[in-house]
Amino acid sequence: MDERRPGRLRSSQWYGGDDRNAYIHRAWMRRGLPPSAFSGRPQIAIATTASDLTPCNAHLNEVAASVRNGVYEAGGIPLDLPVVSLGETQVRPTAMLWRNMAAMATEEMLRANPIDGVALLGGCDKTIPALLMAAASVDLPAVVIPGGPMLTGTFRGTPLGCGTDVWRLSEEVRAGTLSAADFTRSESSMIRSRGHCNTMGTASTMALVAEALGTVIPGLAGTPAPDSRLLEGAHDTGRLVVEMIGADRRPRSVLTKGSFRNAIVTLAAIGGSTNAVVHLLAIAGRLGVELTLDDFDRIGSGVPVLVDLLPAGRYLMDDLHRAGGLLAVLREVEDLLDPEALTVTGRPLVDYLGKASRWDSEVIRSRAEPLMGDGGIAVLRGNLAPAGAVVKPAAASPQLLRHRGRAVVFDSIEDFHARIDDPDLDVHADSVLVLRGCGPKGYPGMPEVSNMPLPKKLLEQGVRDMVRICDGRMSGTAYGTVVLHVAPEAAAGGPLALVRTGDVIVLDVPGRRVDVDVPAEELARRTPSQTTIAGFANPERGWERLYVDHVLQADTGVDLDFLVGSSGSRVSRESH
Incomplete structure (x- = not known):
């Protein structure tokens, strides 16, 4: 049929x-x-990642209620469908290990059930990417509703950026400039309300990028979680999903090459998280859209950073919403966007930019006065990263973007924690910290550990940034001169496994290179040490075993090899 x-x-x-x-x-x-519920009325799944164990998404049941009202109003039948939820701060060993599982489970449940369209409710870092990967694979009419950022908390009169200020304050404790008691006291101030991180971390980035892709009602992403306008937008989304079914408007008609161009321009203009790179590559892989790591550099590297938000700037997400939101940002770079890329409304994204206004020129900069001239993700290659690595110049120290330094190598995050504060560790301000065994296979799951804390003895000397290199990821809320997503990873035979303490590392971000200054003949003679190999994970069973056996590398999105592509929504057999 x-x-x-x-x-x-x-x-x-x-x-x-x-x-x-x-x-x-x-x-x-x-x-x-x-009886009319089953006769000509669209059945709409509300795929919600609400969970008390995903604190940033705990409020999504309330959002779902507004979606239900909108679906009913438009003549559809709303159906709650709880799906796998991933709390970035909670699940071990890392939420990234479970992103592909959440995507696969959601895809299969959408395909298996009598569903005509779906509203996708996500917030915390991996939930929106997983939902979009699922929607791309099953290709039923789908709209994303981002759960929204929290309101800004304060501590001792100072605004707190969740995530970013955790890293900053914890380093101040280690440096001896903040007491442990005051650090603990700030804990109750960090999370002021419902919602996800209020910095330009991965959750905020993926919400805004989802809108740039065309999968969110234009203007909705970035609405704070406690704001009543989020519920209004959820109601409108419920109505829209029903309309999309009548128009046969599916993810494949929205998520085109031009949509991914718009997402990359947006990622640069907002100073967004490097995590968006692996998520966008994975979503494109589900659609068969030709997107490569080099596209991020080619399209985004010359785009100015216009949003003055932590971790690259000063303000927070409720400030961005107050200042005009994403549409006001994109109006400044409209000439860089694909004019034909559609949104879930059936109209191009650029159609929504004409009436957008910047209400605060400090939070949203003009094209003529950007926060940073070249803000996109820089893609590096060299003998340390043959398949590529990324760095976020907007979060780095300018003087470290060209650097030569002696490597100090750690074989696992446990090795790092055991030795980094050893007063006898041979490390200096110009050293390069190298952490391996943290890639998709090696950990497993590619954790957010690349923004390694600096050695305590250097913090006490006033050092606040160093070059760091890792085959893992870092939180979008983090900052520093960090080369990450090194591919191939050490556990997959990448040259990072061959680096030894004392080797000279050469970083040249303007030249897009990262190398170890060791002759090729010498590298060819080297083999990973037993200590290095012992640091790689080797699970025996379950999802972790399946993941390690089939996961792809960072340069292609860290999806599982058998999930690339899609299967559509057809189910050929009856259940009875």
């Missing part, structure tokens, strides 16, 4: 007809619904 036939609802394959199977499907779903 052709579920794409005009006027035909996919759910009618379950509910249409008078045979025994149709009876079973309808009867078990009736539970007070009228």
